[in-house]
Amino acid sequence: MRIAVFYATREGQTARIAEHIAHELQTSNVQVDVFDVKDMGRPVDWASYHAACVAASVHLGRHEPEMITFVKQNRPELERLSAMFLSVSLSEAGAEDPAAPPERRQKAAADVAGLIETFVKETGWRSHHVLPVAGALTYSRYNFIIRFVMKRIARANGAPTDTSRDYELTDWTTLDRFVRDRLLLTVAS
Numbered sequence: 001m002r003i004a005v006f007y008a009t010r011e012g013q014t015a016r017i018a019e020h021i022a023h024e025l026q027t028s029n030v031q032v033d034v035f036d037v038k039d040m041g042r043p044v045d046w047a048s049y050h051a052a053c054v055a056a057s058v059h060l061g062r063h064e065p066e067m068i069t070f071v072k073q074n075r076p077e078l079e080r081l082s083a084m085f086l087s088v089s090l091s092e093a094g095a096e097d098p099a100a101p102p103e104r105r106q107k108a109a110a111d112v113a114g115l116i117e118t119f120v121k122e123t124g125w126r127s128h129h130v131l132p133v134a135g136a137l138t139y140s141r142y143n144f145i146i147r148f149v150m151k152r153i154a155r156a157n158g159a160p161t162d163t164s165r166d167y168e169l170t171d172w173t174t175l176d177r178f179v180r181d182r183l184l185l186t187v188a189s
C-alpha cells in the first residue's frame with residue numbers, strides 16, 4: 001500500500017503535520033511519499049498510489065496559492081484517489097478552543113467553513129473527507145509588522161499573545177485518529 005501526502009506551507013506547521021501523518025502511516029507499514037507542492041522535485045507517479053491526502057494552510061483568507069494551482073492541475077487524479085483535504089488555520093484553533101465562549105467558537109467554525117468553501121470554488125475540487133486542523137502561532141518567524149498584526153488577531157480571538165514564544169495549537173490526537181480511522185481504513189478497504 002502506498003499513500004501520497006501533498007502539502008503547502010508558509011511558516012512550516014503544515015509541513016510538520018504532513019510529516020506527522022507520514023510517520024504514523026509508516027509505523028503501520030504503509031509506504032508514504034510526502035510532496036511539498038511548491039517544490040515538487042519529481043513527477044508524481046499517480047498510478048502507484050492507493051490513497052492521497054492534501055494539506056494546506058490559510059493566509060489572509062485563502063489557502064496557499066501553490067496548492068490551489070496544484071489541485072486545479074491534478075483534480076482528476078485526486079478525485080480518482082478520493083483524496084482527503086486538511087485545512088490548517090488559526091480559525092480552527094478558535095473553533096476548538098474549550099475556553100472560548102460558544103458564540104466565538106461558532107463564529108470561528110463558520111469562518112473555517114467559509115475558507116473551505118472558497119477553496120472548493122477556486123479549485124473546482126470538493127473532497128469527500130475534509131478535516132479542519134488548528135495550526136500554530138509562530139511569532140518568532142513573523143517580521144515586526146506581521147507579529148503586531150497577528151498579536152491583535154490573537155487577542156481578538158482569545159489566542160495566546162505573548163510574542164516571546166511560539167504556540168503549536170494542532171490537536172495531534174485528532175490527527176492520529178484521522179490517520180487511523182480514515183486514511184488507514186481507506187487503504188485497507
Ligand SMILES: Cc1cc2nc3c(=O)[nH]c(=O)nc-3n(C[C@H](O)[C@H](O)[C@H](O)COP(=O)(O)O)c2cc1C
Nearest residue numbers: 009010011012013014057060061089090091135136
Ligand atoms: C500573515 C498571516 C495571515 C494569516 N491569515 C489567516 C486567516 O486569514 N485565517 C486563519 O484562520 N488563519 C490565518 N493565519 C494563521 C495560519 O493559518 C496559521 O498560523 C497556520 O498554522 C500557518 O500554517 P503554516 O505554518 O503551514 O504556513 C495567518 C497567519 C499569518 C502569519
